[in-house]
Amino acid sequence: MASKINTGFTVIPSQKYRRSNRRSSDFSNTLDSEAQPLSTLGSFKALPLEVFQIILKYLSGLLFKRCTLLLPTKERLKYIHKILTETLTAGWDDLECHRVYNFLCELTNLSRKMQAVVCNKPGSSRKLELRIRLFCRNVLLDHWSQRSDSAFWLTRILKPWPMVNQARLLYIIFGPISPQDGQVFWQKMIEGPTDESSLKGLAEAIKLLYDTGTKEWTADDVISLVDELSVVPREWLLENNARLLILSGNSICFTFMASKAVNGRATELARLVVFLALVCEKELYCMDWAVKMMQKVCKVFNTPIERNNFLQSVANAFACVIMEMLQSIMSGDRDEDDRSFLNLFHLVHAQANFHKEVLYLTMGSVSS
Numbered sequence: 001m002a003s004k005i006n007t008g009f010t011v012i013p014s015q016k017y018r019r020s021n022r023r024s025s026d027f028s029n030t031l032d033s034e035a036q037p038l039s040t041l042g043s044f045k046a047l048p049l050e051v052f053q054i055i056l057k058y059l060s061g062l063l064f065k066r067c068t069l070l071l072p073t074k075e076r077l078k079y080i081h082k083i084l085t086e087t088l089t090a091g092w093d094d095l096e097c098h099r100v101y102n103f104l105c106e107l108t109n110l111s112r113k114m115q116a117v118v119c120n121k122p123g124s125s126r127k128l129e130l131r132i133r134l135f136c137r138n139v140l141l142d143h144w145s146q147r148s149d150s151a152f153w154l155t156r157i158l159k160p161w162p163m164v165n166q167a168r169l170l171y172i173i174f175g176p177i178s179p180q181d182g183q184v185f186w187q188k189m190i191e192g193p194t195d196e197s198s199l200k201g202l203a204e205a206i207k208l209l210y211d212t213g214t215k216e217w218t219a220d221d222v223i224s225l226v227d228e229l230s231v232v233p234r235e236w237l238l239e240n241n242a243r244l245l246i247l248s249g250n251s252i253c254f255t256f257m258a259s260k261a262v263n264g265r266a267t268e269l270a271r272l273v274v275f276l277a278l279v280c281e282k283e284l285y286c287m288d289w290a291v292k293m294m295q296k297v298c299k300v301f302n303t304p305i306e307r308n309n310f311l312q313s314v315a316n317a318f319a320c321v322i323m324e325m326l327q328s329i330m331s332g333d334r335d336e337d338d339r340s341f342l343n344l345f346h347l348v349h350a351q352a353n354f355h356k357e358v359l360y361l362t363m364g365s366v367s368s
Helices: 027-031 042-046 049-056 061-067 073-087 094-108 110-119 126-141 147-158 163-174 196-211 219-229 238-248 250-262 266-283 288-298 304-330 339-367
Strands: none
Touching (some): 094 110, 094 126, 094 147, 110 163, 126 163, 147 196, 163 196, 163 219, 196 238, 196 250, 219 238, 238 250, 250 288, 266 288, 266 339, 288 304
């Protein structure tokens, strides 16, 4: 089980250097950009926040608007949001916060809306997906200063659902969005290699659940969630899966790989090593990180025969993936910007640099 695997691993993929004064008597005129911060509360700014909130309860809509503030709506909402986040659940225990979440779900029909998007085909309810994303991020998750608070609310969102639905919700809330219409970009991980910005949100969410030490998430839970995520909405390109693991950090990456090792998925693990090396080559990470990660995973295998078979599988996987890319290019399956050819170019260099680091490692141990 992944939770029983030693995840102590200190090496991180460090990045190489890249190659290469007049005032009007009109009240409304006090709203020029420099005066806004000073005139926000007017005489009320001398009052304690608690007293100011009591006063607000007795004001009409219009007066509330003016007291809060002679500012554009966007800025006024920021202030209201600040009051709520500083007072609504400050100092409350988890049970009380849980009741707040249940109240919000009932008030907004959040559970019913989530049910609709996780049970339907991805992208079939695009506007509803976006509403759920914005509500969860803007109301429940993004404004907390403590990671443990964010982890609490993310747990409330995910835990009522089966693992497959948790992965779908995680993608809806933190996955990439289309630059054209701002909707959830479901095909991003399937169509081709993606970039760090598309995966950063998902990686941060995974780290949040793994690192905060909440009792509701074991290492096995998080690793299973990562595994399930990699097939949302269909199986990802392995390069994108490798990039997500690197961004998620050493512990998660190692635990994910070690889980495959102890479950007899050495061939699958070997291909993953190839794409970890490819991402390191593309992003100019030091290749010795990938080699040391492989070395640490080797120790998970029980016998020398299993370790040797795994190392042979890694060498074979490099050859197989190179041939697959080459055959795709020779069959005429080339995109207009020659991304397929460029990917092969990077992979050949990744193989050379990977094996160079292996030689350094082995010859260094021999000479010592």
